Amino acid sequence: MATKTLFLLLLITIHFGFITYPASAQRYEGEMAPWEAADKLFPKYAKFTVIDMETGLKFRVQRRAGSRHADVQPLTSRDTAIMKKIYNNEWSWKRRSIYVQNGKRTVAASMNGMPHGAGALKNNFPGHFCIHFYKSSTHSKREMDLSHKLMVYKAAKKTDELFAKADPYEIVAYFIAGIKEHDKRIVQQLSLDKAKWDAAFDKIEAVKIARLPILPTEDMGEDLLISIPIDIEWHIKDAGKQLAKTEMILFRDAPFGYWRVDSIDFLNKNHLLP
Structure with missing residues (x-):
């Protein structure tokens, strides 16, 4: 021993x-805004930009619902295609670190890549997907989903602090x-x-x-x-x-x-x- x-x-x-962070992430500093603040910054029907931390690819979305996290949809078919490219052209429940931008504010967040539930926009996306922020939660639990938590901390570049x-x-x-x-x-x-x-x-x-x-x-x-x-x-x-x-x-x-x-x-x- x-x-x-x-x-x-x-x-x-x-x-x-x-x-070590990808080159695409060096341009962004994502604040770790708690859900209460993010809920107001990205209210229902707000349109904003999602940037994937690993690839740097970005697309536009609209929030449609969600009380404990944001249920969102890509705005157009082009936005859907970009999102699907981020997921290697296969829809997936896997979480990814993202930045969410609204004006001059850039917030650390996490998304999954699986269409589910209802959708209202004509965007070639059969449903909506979820965006989680710091201290947001799933529909069934009050605490943060562990994987979403990891991705939010990663986007905020605070995993060292979390693991320490x-x-x-x-x-x-x-x-x-x-x-x-x-x-x-x-x-x-x-x-x-x-x-x-x-x-x-x-x-x-x-x-x-x-x-x-x-x-x-x-x-x-x-x-x-x-x-x-x-x-x-x-x-x-x-x-x-x-x-x-x-x-x-x-x-x-x-x-x-x-x-x-x-x-x-x-x-x-x-x-x-x-």
């Missing part, structure tokens, strides 16, 4: 660094959410070392935590390395649903340091690397 700890300490020393305050179990949840959304920047930021994420994502269609026993974090004391047992429900391409009883190794470089996941060990245990 001492040898493993020393090796991981070397890795975290070499690879430690903050998240997180306990190991929160890091595990963020890590699995990053895998679920196929967000390489998020999972890489939470990892000790660089994994072949593209290869892993090609296999993973969906994932969720089935069981995560939580122990008091004060019991960890000044431990630098911990092993967390976890049951995971994978949905693997061409293999279907699989339940894995596994573990996740986390490490930090100091007693009050930033927990990171040994992602290569985790992916290997779950047979997700080439």
